[in-house]
Amino acid sequence: MNRFVAALAVIGLAVTAPAPAAAQAQGKSKAAAVYKAPRGPDGKHPDLNGVWQAMNSAGWDIEPHAARAALQLRPGPVVPVPAKAVLALGAVGAVPGGLGIVEGGEIPYTPEAKKQRDANRADYLNLDPEVKCYLPGVPRANYMHLPFQVFQSEKSMLIAYEYAGAVRNILFTDPGPAPVDSWMGQSVAKWDGDTLVVTVTGMNDRTWFDRAGNFHSDQMQVVERWTPTGPGLMRYEATITDPATFTRPWKMSFNLYKRQGEDARLNQFKCVEFVEELMYGDLRKEPLK
Structure with a gap:
């Protein structure tokens, strides 16, 4: 009986404790699973060129709904x-x-800011900047229902958005604080391995995160992380810091998908002409019926 128990113990150890060679093989397998994106024009960093689009409903509401x-x-x-x-x-x-794109599910508003969010939501058709064709700001431009295109050369990068013809010039040399606040802000980038890290500052307080009234102040800073995770697939993360509106920094994350074939192009969505009547119709001498 003692010899039988001892044999079972040896078998148990053999099953639960992998051999060093097996453990090493498992580690190599995990390392091999890390996606290595094709190199870009500089030969060093991932190629992010192409037309990308989010496939979620965050444009309506970034929280679960x-x-x-x-x-x-x-x-x-x-x-x-x-x-x-x-x-x-x-x-x-x-x-x-x-399902939302806010990690943890809920945006950590201050009590007063949450009241403002609720007021925005109740009257979003009159208040949402998107309804009036204003530029969407960052990060909202990246998960709207329309695609955007990344233009990456050896030394520079530009992001063009189909919505309202919005553009972002991605700077790799920090020029210092933005001279003025703007709708799309100032984007300063650096590479962290295969991840493009972009710090966006100098945004005004007139953009929203979505159509649900989620908003920010002009103190907001956004740190984006763009990481290729597979062929035609990129993970986008953005950390939001705004002490005037939120009790702590918070994060959103979602996937971006690369359009292929004839879909790999931007159309025009010059929405100004769509909102002229909404914004200026009351100035007509004879208002439309």
């Missing part, structure tokens, strides 16, 4: 609009549900 009526005023196909009219939206105006 169920499908809902667009205005959240009452359910059903007919909803009242703050501009003293009634608009029949039906399913066209519905907000699709989504």
Whole structure:
């Protein structure tokens, strides 16, 4: 019996404790699984060139949310609009549900900022800068329903967005603080291995994160991380710091997908002409019926 128990103990050790050679092989397998992206024009860093697009519903709401009526005023196909009219939206105006892109699920607003977010959400059709075709800002431009294109050369990088013709010049030499605040801010980049790290500052306080009223102040700083994780796949992460609006820094993350073939191009979405009546229609001598 003693010899039988001893034999079982030896077998147990053999099963639970892998041999050094097996452990080394497992480590090499994990290392080999790390994606090595094709090199870019400089031959050193990943090639990020191409047309990219997020495939999520964060443009409507970056926090987890169920499908809902667009205005959240009452359910059903007919909803009242703050501009003293009634608009029949039906399913066209519905907000699709989504898992959200905020890590932890909830944005850590200060109590006063959360009240402002709720007020924004209740009247977003009048207040959301996207409705009025203003530039989307960062990070919102990266997860809207329209694609964007990265132009990467040996020494420079530019990101062009289909929405409103927005652009970002990615600087690899820090020029110091931005001279003025702007809609898209100032982007200063560096490489951390195969990850492009971009620090965005100098943004005004007029952009939102989504159509759900989530907002920030002009003190916001965004640190982006762009990491290729597979053929045609890139992981995007952004850490948001804004002590005037949030109780602590928080992070969002999601995947970007590279368009292929005839889809690998940007169309035009010059939305100014779509909002002229909305913004300036009251100035007509004879308003449209």
